[in-house]
Every structure is written in structure tokens, then in C-alpha cells.
Amino acid sequence: MPARSVVTARQERLGAELRKLRERAGLTGREAAQAAGIAETKVSATEAGRVGVSAERVRHLASQYACDDAALVDALVGMATEKGRGWWEECRGWVPSGYLNLAELECHAVCLTNFECVYIPGLLQTEAHIRAIFASTVPKLSEEELEMRVRFRLRRQGLSVPYLAVIHEAALRIRAADRKVARNQLLHILDQSELSHVAVRVVPFDVDDFAGIGDPLVYAGGPVPQLDTVLVDTPHGPAFVDAEAQLRRYRAIMRKLEVAALGVVESRELIHRLVQSM
Structure with a gap:
């Protein structure tokens, strides 16, 4: 070959x-x-x-x-033996390669768990929220680059694999734009949480014993545990982790997150309260 x-x-x-x-x-x-x-x-x-x-x-x-x-x-x-080019290859040259690798990872995962402490998970963001995030990028993106990144993130949202989003309450309260965008974003999360393959759980401010968990991450389950992958955000872009010892560490972190987070119903109630307070 x-x-x-x-x-x-x-x-x-x-x-x-x-x-x-x-x-x-x-x-x-x-x-x-x-x-x-x-x-x-x-x-x-x-x-x-x-x-x-x-x-x-x-x-x-x-x-x-x-x-x-x-x-x-x-x-x-x-x-x-995988054949063909993924849809994300259409964006090569316009979107950083780390984002392309993330889309590839998501596409082939059998399940996904995403933890975010400051940002709304990308798979749950509204177009207005996405646009506000990329509009604030430093250095400033060209209009063409901004539009490509918005379309790219929206295209990633077409997944149907089991998806668990664990979101810290801080991320739900931080406004990427104005009050209207923030309120619609919360309503969108509530709508998405009703899908059969999506679960949203919130880590509230008043949870105890939560020190040491602040970095955003995506845990992608593979067809066998040895092929699980963790994506961790770094200042220089996404980093992929798949060493056996590191996977064990992140599995332990996932278990800690599930203990800290509210249940699905309680999480929806908390988000409803945030919506009503706007």
C-alpha cells in the first residue's frame, strides 16, 4: 500500500x-x-x-x-478495513487537525462521556452559542473560517451513540453571549436530554469532595476496552490518551464524576430553575 x-x-x-x-x-x-x-x-x-x-x-x-x-x-x-473518507476530511485545511481527529473519534465510538467544567459540551451547543465562542477567538478568525468552524461543530452533532454529558453548574451559568442566547442554550440542553441516547447530569456547586477534577475531557468507548480513548483539552489543543495505566486513571475519574453529579431528573430540575431565573 x-x-x-x-x-x-x-x-x-x-x-x-x-x-x-x-x-x-x-x-x-x-x-x-x-x-x-x-x-x-x-x-x-x-x-x-x-x-x-x-x-x-x-x-x-x-x-x-x-x-x-x-x-x-x-x-x-x-x-x-474501514473504507472511504469521513465527512470531516472536507474541512481539512480550514479546521485544526485536532478537531478533525475528535470528529473521527466520535464517529467510531460505541459510547461517549463528556465532562465540562467551564464550557457547554460542543455536542449540545446551539448555533448562536457556537458562533459567540468562535467570534471571541484570539486571534480573530476570518468570516470564512468562522463559518466553517460553526458548520463543522453543528455537523458533529449528528451522532446517535449513547452520550452522557456531565456538566458543572458553572458552565451552565457562564454566558458566551447575552441573556437570550444563554437562556436558549439551556432550553436546548433540556430538549436534547429528552432524546433516548442522550443523558445530561449536572455537578452542582454545593457538592463535596470535588477537588482535582477541572479539566474538560471526552471518554470514547471502543468496541473493546483496550481501544477506549480519552481526549483531554490542553492549551495547545486536544491530546489523545490511550495508555493502559492512563485509561485506568480516567475510568476512576469517570466513576468519581458519576458519584458527584446529580441524577438525570434532578439535573433537569436544576437547569429548569436556571432558566426560570433569567
Whole structure:
């Protein structure tokens, strides 16, 4: 297969998982290449995501690496055989690559959990709210760039996978624009929370033992737990986390968030009260 001009986060993840299998088997790149009957450069390029890999090659490598986890191998085969370009590729060059990788991650997730302490989750934002956020970007976006980013975020909202949004009360009270935009945003969250695949839970101001949880994150469930991914916002853009130890840490954080957050019904009641106070 020819080398890719652009390597996405998902393609890098497939390569990284194959590398993990090789390293657990105690094989060097050269030993793996000899066992598979391919060039060592092919192994390194595959593990870097620079070239594609066939289903047969994935299964052959997994066999050489003594991987007996059939569910994991099937999931890796699924990643290797995905066809076509995602809709987000239409926005490459206009939208930062981190956002494109986020859309790709969301598209392939089997479930999503999003925690936000300061911002309304992007999948729940109204167009007016989105526009206000991007209008305040520093440096200022051109009109064309702003419109592309607004359309991009709205397009991301077409997901139908199980989605849990855990939102701190602070995010619900912060106004991206004026009172009208803020009120309509809260009403939109209430409307979205009635969808069968969406659950919204609020962490109230008066909850105890909540120190240390402030960074926004997205936990994307994979077809098997080993392929879960966490996206963490950083000052330099989104960062993807998939190391086993880090996944355990973020699963613990998710459990803590679920304990701290109000139930679905209580959360709706709190949002209703905020709407009525405007």
C-alpha cells in the first residue's frame, strides 16, 4: 500500500496497537518482520500509521505475536478495513487537525462521556452559542473560517451513540453571549436530554469532595476496552490518551464524576430553575 500523505489519529492508534502486541510478545521490529516475511521498514511504517494494512496482515501479525484475544483482533481488523473518507476530511485545511481527529473519534465510538467544567459540551451547543465562542477567538478568525468552524461543530452533532454529558453548574451559568442566547442554550440542553441516547447530569456547586477534577475531557468507548480513548483539552489543543495505566486513571475519574453529579431528573430540575431565573 502507498504511504499516506496525512496520518489521522485513528490510523496512528491502529499502528500503536500493533506495536503494543509486538512488544508484549518480546519481539523487535526486525524479528517481527522476519516472522511475517516482510521488510522491517514495512513493520515500522505500519506501526507509525504511515501505510495501511490488510485484514489478513493484521491477523497474521496477531498470530505471530501470540495474541489470543479474538475480540481485540477483530476490532483491529475492523479499523484496518474501514473504507472511504469521513465527512470531516472536507474541512481539512480550514479546521485544526485536532478537531478533525475528535470528529473521527466520535464517529467510531460505541459510547461517549463528556465532562465540562467551564464550557457547554460542543455536542449540545446551539448555533448562536457556537458562533459567540468562535467570534471571541484570539486571534480573530476570518468570516470564512468562522463559518466553517460553526458548520463543522453543528455537523458533529449528528451522532446517535449513547452520550452522557456531565456538566458543572458553572458552565451552565457562564454566558458566551447575552441573556437570550444563554437562556436558549439551556432550553436546548433540556430538549436534547429528552432524546433516548442522550443523558445530561449536572455537578452542582454545593457538592463535596470535588477537588482535582477541572479539566474538560471526552471518554470514547471502543468496541473493546483496550481501544477506549480519552481526549483531554490542553492549551495547545486536544491530546489523545490511550495508555493502559492512563485509561485506568480516567475510568476512576469517570466513576468519581458519576458519584458527584446529580441524577438525570434532578439535573433537569436544576437547569429548569436556571432558566426560570433569567
